[in-house]
Amino acid sequence: MSAALLFDNPVLDHEVRQRVRVLRRLGGVGLPMGLCLGLFAVAYIALIFFLAGHDANTARGEDNVCSFVVLLCLLVPGLAAGSIAGERRRGAWEPMLVTRLTPAELIVGKFAGVMVWPLLVILLAQPVLLMTTQVPDWPLTWRAGVPITLATCAGLAGVSMLCSARCRSHRAALTWSYGLTFALAFAPVLLTIPAESLHLFNADRAIAVTAPLCPLGMAIAMFDPATLAKGSLPFAWAGVAVYLVLAVVCLAVIIQHFEPWLGRDAQRSA
């Protein structure tokens, strides 16, 4: 059943094809891929130089790789919020409901469609990261960064899809998605700043505590050599597990409540 959801799912197939079509229509596969790569490289380099105080040596440090996660955290909620609410707004959802697609196929297909972009960006970003930071090999932390970033995106996509399924309008779905993303991804780290200034935590402990709770803390814990040395790696992996479970739970909740939220009992207007 679960294999069929991934390998014989018309919605997933359609979503992936649609994204490939978008790339193709921009003028061939090479051009959009190059554009994506170039844009991401520019954004990334600008961000790490900004975070490193315009110091090229610091910018090359691995501790800034977490900005990569931040960029994707801003992209995924927007895509996921539109996956259901956007379809309903333009009247494309209803025709799908009268086909023989199951709720699981619809939801998993839409989810996978959202995840195509982060997956593409992560894969494309690897050579860009290697080139821009001029490291001689592909470090372990970066390799580990791929599942961490994907897990983060999956968790946020799941939460945003939940918002998309619950909200009646696309705008409300976007608002809730970005609100919850902020609460999940950024707020825990921001909260450690006053905690630290009040001497409740030291910086390393704060990061270790927030690592399983939010992707930013997770990424810092993963990539900061100082916290890594203090053994915060397990916290980062716990964060991966939390986000994957969050994604699965969100999808399961939507599928479980498909009828009242998105199916026959969801129609409220005559």
Add this chain to the structure above:
Amino acid sequence: MLDLVNLTKTYRDLTAVDSLSLHLEPGEIFGFIGPNGAGKTTTIKMIATLVRPTDGEARVNDISVVAHPEQVRAIIGYMPDYFGVYDDVRVWEYLDFFASAYRIPRADRPRLIADVLELTDLNVKRNAFVEELSRGMKQRLCLAKTLLHDPVLLLLDEPASGLDPRARIEMRELLRQLRRMGKTIFISSHILTELADFCTTIGIIEAGRLIASGSVEEIIKQTGLTRTLEIRATQGLELVETILRDNPLVHDVVLDSESDRCQVSFAGELDDVADLLKCLLDRGVRVVQAVESASDLEDIFLRVTRGQVA
């Protein structure tokens, strides 16, 4: 084919559809008429398994839409009044997606897509992007999508709304072709004159209640309305008037001597119309033309409804 028994839908204190009962035979074309907000779309959505009825039952081919919605979806084709299409999708890709969603085997899809494109006259647009199609073509594409899995019952919600006259005529011809193919069609529309010569039966709904249903003939009979006949004779309009006024089923006669025509308000059925014309011919009247007014359905609609909403 379709049985609705006391079908009801309420939204809090609003009764959108109130105890609607209906029976359609296979091959029947049912025109569903009513003012905006009367409950047409809600009724169609309940049959299409998109809205759960509050009370009552709807059965398609004796399958309950509440108990077995998946089985019902396999045998109905639903075309909503408003539908969206994906950008960056070609016509054949759009149809291929819905064919896969209806579990049509991959090997059969190219032939089926070609068939429905030919039926809807969209063959030349096979590789066009959906967003480039005109409104009429998009409507036909949606109908093509609806036909992919060869449904036995078609639910068409305002299929001609927003179309220009040419597109409307094309849509009407397409629906006629579907009728010839033996499809049972449940169609809602505001274009009453088009429904009148196309539907085998009609239903008029107002404020959620079905206030009249049956063939146009039956509704005329049920509601006690008269039909309007226009008779043209080359000479002797006075004689025509005398003969007409002698007939007990004739309510009123209005003469227009300039055009040699008279308008007859007639309470009989089609056989009675034939008898009336025979009587005129037997009495030596040279009848050139006898036409029943095409606006009958509009008259019925205006007289039966009061413009109330649910």
